[in-house]
Amino acid sequence: MAMGRERFEDLVADALDAVPAGLMKLLSNVVILVEDDPPTHDPHLLGLYEGYALTDRGWDYGAVLPDRITIFRNPILAVCATETDVVREVGVTVVHEIAHHFGIDDARLHELGWG
Template sequence: MGTVPVEMSRERFEELVGEALDEVPVELLSMMNNVVFMVEDAPPDGSEDLLGLYEGTALTDRGWDYAGVLPDRITIYRLATLRVCDTETDVIDEVAITVVHEIAHHFGIDDHRLHELGWG
């Protein structure tokens, strides 16, 4: 594990994720369906550079038979995020970008399109 330039408690990091979600337009949040947000220290596979992960079935891929499934999960990884940031302000910005990225995946928007839109 690399060093973490910014020391931040899990509680404070979770607050920042909550604040990032508060910045997402309510119209967008209201269209999200069957999704939970989680904070973990690191991905289970040990990846040090993964800041966030969307797991589930994008809205664009859900068919008539989509029912009775576990919620999609959006996980934001605390230690990886802290490793790429120098200040708490950097963490706030990075968390906001990561949250938007993972929400976009829920809506079926891929990384290439996100880069075209200036989110990458």
């Protein structure tokens, strides 16, 4: 599937807009980015959460850089045949990475259907 970066970023923004406002208000110290490619050691990675999950933050959490949620354009486009597929996969990936911010691990996300 071919898609320009601007359109892909619009789909990520749409996916974020679809997350309930109450949940988005709970995101704390997080930046959401779009990159073309994931780290070379994991070329099929669709998204990545880097930081301290809310469940891991203690009394000493402070003065740290924002957590990062990165959505990777090229791997998502590689697994999608249509724009509808991209919309769905971006939505799933955004929810999946936000869930990591709340301390939900991959095993639980797969159980919940957000694999």
